[in-house]
Amino acid sequence: MKRAGLSIVFLFGALNILSAQSLTKEAMNNFALYTSKNDFASLEKARKGIDDVYKTRKDSFSYKNNLIRSLVYSSLAYSDSTRKLKYVKDPIDEALFSLNRLRSPKLNDEHQPEISYAKKQISKAWINKANHAALAYNYQEAYNTYLSVDSLDSDNHLVTYNLAVLSEKLGNYNQAISYYEKLIDDKQHTQPDFYLALSNLYDQQRNSNKSLEVLQKGRKMFPGNRDILFKEINIYAENNAYSSLEGVIEDALKFDPDDVNLNYLAGFSFEATGKKNKAEQFYKKVISLDQNSYEGHYSLGILYLDLYLNTENKQENRLQLAKKHLLKAGEINPNSVNVLKSLAVLYNQSGNMLELERVNNKLKQFILINR
Numbered sequence: 001m002k003r004a005g006l007s008i009v010f011l012f013g014a015l016n017i018l019s020a021q022s023l024t025k026e027a028m029n030n031f032a033l034y035t036s037k038n039d040f041a042s043l044e045k046a047r048k049g050i051d052d053v054y055k056t057r058k059d060s061f062s063y064k065n066n067l068i069r070s071l072v073y074s075s076l077a078y079s080d081s082t083r084k085l086k087y088v089k090d091p092i093d094e095a096l097f098s099l100n101r102l103r104s105p106k107l108n109d110e111h112q113p114e115i116s117y118a119k120k121q122i123s124k125a126w127i128n129k130a131n132h133a134a135l136a137y138n139y140q141e142a143y144n145t146y147l148s149v150d151s152l153d154s155d156n157h158l159v160t161y162n163l164a165v166l167s168e169k170l171g172n173y174n175q176a177i178s179y180y181e182k183l184i185d186d187k188q189h190t191q192p193d194f195y196l197a198l199s200n201l202y203d204q205q206r207n208s209n210k211s212l213e214v215l216q217k218g219r220k221m222f223p224g225n226r227d228i229l230f231k232e233i234n235i236y237a238e239n240n241a242y243s244s245l246e247g248v249i250e251d252a253l254k255f256d257p258d259d260v261n262l263n264y265l266a267g268f269s270f271e272a273t274g275k276k277n278k279a280e281q282f283y284k285k286v287i288s289l290d291q292n293s294y295e296g297h298y299s300l301g302i303l304y305l306d307l308y309l310n311t312e313n314k315q316e317n318r319l320q321l322a323k324k325h326l327l328k329a330g331e332i333n334p335n336s337v338n339v340l341k342s343l344a345v346l347y348n349q350s351g352n353m354l355e356l357e358r359v360n361n362k363l364k365q366f367i368l369i370n371r
Helices: 002-037 040-053 063-079 091-100 105-110 112-135 139-152 157-169 173-185 192-204 208-221 226-238 242-255 260-272 276-289 294-309 316-332 337-350 353-369
Strands: none
Touching (some): 002 040, 002 063, 040 063, 105 112, 112 157, 157 192, 173 192, 173 208, 192 208, 192 226, 208 226, 226 242, 260 276, 294 337
């Protein structure tokens, strides 16, 4: 009787093994159908099959069972984003559990394509979750979810970009800077916007040197990018760094040679660095573009007056040109004290006492009004 009993037990064990193998094969076949035809019903069948074989502690340590289970549940995690099926645990957690049980280096190497597929599906599911959180303005949840994606795919530059943006929204500026620095170091995927965003972050920290350094790197990487160039110009202008400014202003004018403000800034920069002839050219360009430009006429008038005053060989035509442009500036802006002061100097030099008295009287009126 004992021997017969043992035979019956063995027979049932053999049947169980065959049944488990059949269920595993069926699950794999259904999963193959899902991947080839994108048939969600096949994915549901694959899930039922692998769940039926995944019952005992021994089942849960089977490499094959965990591999199929990670494939099935990672696919559910992404495809069933609204969770229309009922789960004991979230598919992402189920997939990660089985992935973590794939501990054979040899088998992992053999099944690298399947493992990569499962990780990609989980990443896509997490990205969906993060995007929904971001749309709901739940930036902390979105950030934490993108961190989970990063743990599976740390070289995904789009994930790094989202972490940078979310860090900034959460006020974690140092963390955002770290992510953007990683992005600009990735020469294959870097973009002009990354340099601009990083520069803006340094501006918020009042670190203009680092902001400028980032823009200079960006210009080397993207020499034709207008936004990086113009932001660099603004920093030079705000800091009165005219020698640096003259080195890039003509590059900017290649983008927009008829921009009045750029031409004026070019003239002002060259005048500040002592290049009067070049300054004159740009001021004249300003007036040719806008005949009623106060800045153009005033700057050109001051330039000619300065050349007359500070040159041993006094050239009368410079004084006449200064007068012409200063009077025009005065017509455009009759309340300009600077024009009146400059005309007072000019009339004093030319010996026109009548006009000098008129200008001085007008200046006195302005001083009384503004007291």
